[in-house]
Amino acid sequence: MSANSKLGEKLLSLHRQKFTGVLTITAQDNQQQWEMFFHQGQYLWTEGGYHANRSWRRNFTRYCPGVNTEIVELRHQPQMRSRPYCLLNVLLQRKIIQRKQIQALIDNLSQEILFDLLQAEYKSVLNYSVEATSAHYLLKAGFSLSLISLNLEQILFESQTAWSKWGSKGLASCSPHHAPLLHRSQDLQRQLPDLIVANMSRLLNGKQTLRDLAVKMDKNVLDLTCGIIPYFFKGYLRLLEIADLSDAQAMK
Template sequence: MNNLKIIESGRCFQELQICTQLQYNGQLNIRNSEGKKWIFYYRLGQLVWATGGNHPSRRLRRNLAKYCPYLDISRLNLAPENTSIDHWDYHFLENLRQGNKIKSEQINAIVENTISELLFDLAQQANYTSLTCEKNQSVILEAPINSTTANMFLKQMQDFWNSWSQAGLANFSPDLAPVLVKPEELRKQVSPSVYKNFETFLNGKHTLWDLSVKMKQSVLKITNSLLPYINQGITALVEVPDLPLLVMKFKNNYVSNQKLNKSHAPLIACIDDSPQVCQILGRIITSNDMRFMKIEDPLQALPILIQNKPDFIFLDLIMPGMNGYELCATLRRTSLFAKTPIVILTGSDGVFDRVRSKVFGATDFMNKSVATDQLLKVVAKYLGTAPTIDNLSNLAFCS
């Protein structure tokens, strides 16, 4: 069976189209027999993001270099920090957008290129290994300005795969990096200037996808031009690791009380986009011999929480970029916070919100119009502490 027939008949590729037909919201997770994973995110049947494969960080860096060449990636705090969230790259782009460092049309281009690359990777995998897929609705991402059906992406992928296969490249993955194996043999065949280019770029550090961006040529053209030298053994294609994750530098997003030297005092975190709520809650907490940290941007919450490991989390329900349900579910999937008390804060007191909060893993639910004694009681209930209520006991806060 040739590759195209595998693609057309494969259940996972059919599932990509079915998700569009059913206007599905959520993830479609695809794995091969070796545990490699690709994740496609849908909103109302439209593909809005994809991640996974061999090099998610390398892919994001490459797309930023291609579509946002003015960005100095070295100043975006490149760090090998594991954010423990599959779609960290999506939220990284959201951070750039909110900081007015990237425009909507650039995000759209990156989204489309990312989905196309991952579908092509999936097409190659279908020829060598079995694929399984499953749906998961725990994470529903907001759509970019332009979202696209799976059918269009699949057609583009098949056209590209046809060209790739007809060029004799079916066995070569663009995720591989070319390296110069026999430099003296190459020197005999090419001009000094061409040899210099080979020596510069074929160092085993840049994948074929990477070279496509660096040299501003299609990956098909670059790989096809290398094929004669690969067949002669002058160059070889090798596997390379992914690059460190891109993690945003954090603003001064958290504050703590003057009693930080009390290292054993409970650390209480508040994730809320309202500065007023964070300020008042912080005054209550710090005046009762506990430490406090605030996070006003939910898209930056997870890595900050991982770094600081709070003992208790207050979480706003309605926030831009990521709602409280989604963040709560993400925290529960992170081993550090599987058992951390998480209390949802909301301006609504509806039964539906309470039930849904429990479904997504919340420990408890509080209305934002809460007095100090109520707040301290819920902290004491889940931390086993008995804080003293001081002169702030008459304060209340609201959204």
């Protein structure tokens, strides 16, 4: 973790203090909020952030392919803090998915979230609020204290590496949550074969984020973005802010 990252310092401090509770992080510029849950210094899960539903759906589809979540009906409990987390736990208990799938899903989702936080820290000031709770509170909130074991320091390192590479390519102001939209395709057809332009128009339709497209095309999001960003600078591509999925869309 870079020495000037207050985010990294804060997370590692809670880890070393064996903190149990909730760390709430708020971006000062747009009031975007994340809630990070810890038990005895072990990081469990994060709720909130940019495109929380879209990110969940993308990662669930990637790591738990073919699983029909509609077969699971989660009873509404007012104490529940995360429906996706509880869903994973139920699917594991019913032996529909394996623990290693949950490990991979939460690990990758956490890396994406920490990348977003590092970018938010670069753009704005992050405010931190710490609420100590009991293990009993976390259990009532729907968290399993032994679901998986996450290496917070490794996740931080991976996220910092990804953010450093992203910034080194001049993409610091570009969010992987932006959706690329190809326009002026007629002008582009004079420079590229029709088939390539047709494929670009189909994929770069302003409805899928850079992260969505990277998973769909089985590419690293940095490589994908570096491949298409020249078209943005030439005026053939727009990067749009699009809405998150609804709760119903995310959980189906």
